[in-house]
């Protein structure tokens with residue numbers, strides 16, 4: 001038995017991770033960028049930068065700005081496209097042996113499902129994570145993730161085209177997070193991950209200009225952790241499928257809080273940018289915690305928030 | 309490449325002016341690998357972890373005995389925190405990062421143009437040029453600053469290297485030429501010669517230097533700045549517009565932390 005087994009977690013769709021710590025999309029490149037800073041083999045999973053059918057150039061600069069306890073980004077989903085990803089990035093990722101979860105994005109349902117089909121035949125991919133925080137170009141640019149009907153449709157069409165486990169990554173920019181979560185579950189999602197970034201603006205009052213060229217950006221980092229915890233807790237109580245918690249995780253304690261709230265696993269995002277070895281540090285910390293608690297499995301703490 | 313992250317000890321904190329500091333750190337693993345024009349990401353946060361993001365600083369000097377210097381102006385929270393560091397304090401650094409200056413392998417005429425804190429990486433460049441096996445025909449250094457006090461120490465440091473000429477311009481005329489550093493170029497560079505130009509400083513200055521070089525067909529390398537979140541090409545936040553002619557001609561954007569911070573001036577879209 002020993003420590004190794006005690007950190008194993010099931011995240012749905014038959015996918016088991018050696019520990020509950022993954023790296024979040026867009027904050028960990030394609031993995032290789034971090035090879036100098038931590039042992040990639042120790043990670044529970046690697047979620048790569050969002051991939052689209054065609055390469056995307058991204059938004060004009062400035063793309064990032066630091067805000068109170070967090071940062072705003074408007075990278076504009078710059079990525080190498082699925083073909084390049086498969087030929088240039090997958091060979092390295094395959095060699096590591098850590099589960100690779102490919103985050104996908106699109107501007108139409110067709111694009112999502114075509115991506116799912118393409119990824120289905122690429123060797124070495126463990127799951128697909130669907131970023132539904134993207135604008136639906138055919139529906140006036142309203143994000144897929146804000147409309148439960150669209151969430152269900154996207155989930156169904158991705159599921160129909162792949163045999164890989166499908167994780168639906170929810171947008172927090174909604175009134176009722178449980179509505180989109182249930183829609184994903186109804187559509188057949190194996191897992192739900194949340195939260196993506198919260199929409200925000202930073203302003204320079206002297207020039208009276210937005211600090212990002214795109215005006216609006218996505219807020220991430222410690223600033224969003226309470227919101228993320230609340231949403232993870234609500235969703236974990238609303239659906240039966242496993243939930244992955246994301247949002248402002250910087251430390252072991254943060255990760256454990258998400259698990260208590262109901263997350264079966266977590267993703268570390270912005271913290272990778274600050275300290276590239278954060279994920280490995282948290283894995284060590286979770287190991288220590290399990291030992292200290294003397295429990296058989298870290299899964300014992302999932303969803304144990306006491307509200308009495 | 310292999311950059312690393314670790315705690316480094318502050319050995320010295322010199323106040324150049326009220327708000328310009330030079331920190332000397334004991335960082336052998338970084339110093340050993342550092343090339344001129346590369347940078348480090350420094351954690352400049354207090355006990356509460358704020359500010360959150362690391363701050364990029366050019367390598368001002370790296371020595372064979374493991375010392376690394378950064379030279380910076382206190383302009384905000386992170387730099388104010390760094391300005392207060394004392395010998396014995398530990399700072400977390402990631403580096404060396406990015407692509408540095410390309411040094412000529414043939415003897416040539418070299419012109420270095422620095423403005424403000426842009427002078428920081430140029431000192432290490434000058435030192436490496438002087439210590440390289442290639443004996444250059446001439447090395448001329450042009451430094452611009454707001455006022456005399458901001459440039460005196462550096463001017464002396466450059467002059468102290470020997471084997472180069474240093475000319476200075478200040479905004480207030482308190483020392484050297486009264487005006488822009490770029491105004492010194494025409495009178496002091498043999499226009500018939502072929503110069504390898506290196507520049508770092510405020511964007512308008514580098515833009516002027518770049519167009520000066522384009523007009524004369526001189527090779528010019530610039531070191532650029534953007535806001536950065538990671539410095540290790542993970543976030544893609546440090547994009548600048550490329551000219552479409554250089555390194556990645558099919559891509560509209562270049563990334564300062566990975567493709568730079570030093571670029572051939574012709575690779576950059578000067579807007």
Ligand SMILES: Cc1cc2nc3c(=O)[nH]c(=O)nc-3n(C[C@H](O)[C@H](O)[C@H](O)COP(=O)(O)OP(=O)(O)OC[C@H]3O[C@@H](n4cnc5c(N)ncnc54)[C@H](O)[C@@H]3O)c2cc1C
Pocket residue numbers: 347359363364365366367378379380381382383384385386387388425428429532533534535536569
């Ligand atoms: C590759 C690279 C090398 C650098 N080398 C040096 C160096 O050797 N010496 C040095 O003094 N600085 C250098 N800088 C700039 C330095 O990183 C910033 O001064 C620093 O991040 C400011 O942090 P702060 O927390 O003090 O300021 P903040 O509190 O973050 O900002 C204060 C104000 O300054 C503005 N600001 C922040 N960063 C910059 C910037 N890069 N350029 C212009 N305005 C900015 C902010 O928008 C804000 O208005 C370099 C930057 C890059 C990208």
Ligand SMILES: Cc1cc2nc3c(=O)[nH]c(=O)nc-3n(C[C@H](O)[C@H](O)[C@H](O)COP(=O)(O)O)c2cc1C
Pocket residue numbers: 024025026027049050073075077103131169195196197219220221222224246247248249267268269270271543544545
């Ligand atoms: C620079 C940056 C780029 C991101 N890119 C993506 C992306 O391509 N796809 C995606 O689903 N989420 C993306 N995200 C969102 C993160 O994966 C994560 O959901 C969010 O940042 C919240 O977690 P954090 O606070 O730990 O960073 C990005 C976040 C950042 C900061």
Ligand code: FES
Pocket residue numbers: 535536537538539540541542543544545546563564565566
């Ligand atoms: S600063 Fe993050 S990619 Fe350059």
